[in-house]
């Protein structure tokens with residue numbers, strides 16, 4: 001009898017041991033999430049641990065805290081930005097991007113200043129008070145052209161914010177756009193690790209240059225957005241931890257996070273996509289790190305899962321960016337495969353969007369949705 005008891009104990013021991021390990025890891029993750037909420041950051045190795053031991057349970061714990069923070073700072077409002085994809089020409093050749101210079105399969109297009117203004121004309125009555133002009137690095141849009149477009153939007157819609165997302169420029173160009181009335185600038189850093197950066201970009205594109213642009217934008221006074229892909233090729237948990245620490249250092253007003261999704265005409269065509277769960281987890285972490293940041297539930301999230309954007313909001317995101325570009329060019333701005341261009345994505349689907357957001361218990365806010373410093377909490 002005694003022999004039998006011993007063998008039962010021996011048989012159960014590995015299970016009890018791994019169960020105990022799981023419990024210890026869970027408790028450590030919970031403590032780290034509490035620490036993150038209290039202090040706004042973690043040490044690099046703590047971020048690595050948290051990211052490496054992410055489970056459904058730690059995700060739920062994090063997301064509940066992230067939602068509470070979002071509600072505290074934004075009163076249950078979700079902000080709208082109208083995305084206008086002005087050009088799919090680009091002089092750069094980022095390995096992950098479907099509109100990279102080397103992709104000869106792309107049907108290229110550019111919107112004229114009049115067409116861009118027409119997108120704003122369509123968006124304004126629908127409640128859009130921010131227009132995001134996004135495009136590749138396209139020399140057709142000289143500084144003078146950009147300045148004139150910004151000025152014409154601001155003259156016609158003085159109660160609207162203009163966000164630019166047109167890549168790396170000189171300090172002087174950024175300053176001139178700002179003086180013309182541009183309020184915000186989006187420029188994802190993509191990875192804060194130089195080696196990883198060099199594996200995602202060809203020679204000539206450097207992390208140093210990307211960072212110096214971001215600091216220039218901050219210095220000038222823009223509301224600055226940065227961000228990165230989760231699950232990009234060669235990315236490690238250490239890379240992600242460095243991304244989080246860089247964001248803490250830069251303190252951007254906006255943070256765009258999406259899963260990596262491959263494009264079939266790029267060198268990364270066969271690379272697996274990033275996971276939605278990991279992307280949501282990073283959004284939750286960022287919400288606790290920078291409580292008042294404007295964090296979009298990105299199109300890429302909606303592309304890998306039909307519920308992706310709703311789940312992004314439930315993980316701590318508080319911005320949606322419907323597409324105001326003309327219908328005929330939307331499919332041509334394919335940064336990755338299967339990018340959603342559905343009716344819900346279109347401005348005409350704004351009613352559906354409002355309903356979807358309300359079902360989650362939030363409301364769409366019709367105003368510029370500027371960043372508010374912590375000492376002027378809304």
Ligand code: SF4
Pocket residue numbers: 090091092093094097098099100101135136137167
């Ligand atoms: S990611 Fe941006 S800069 Fe890079 S190739 Fe694509 S559009 Fe150009």
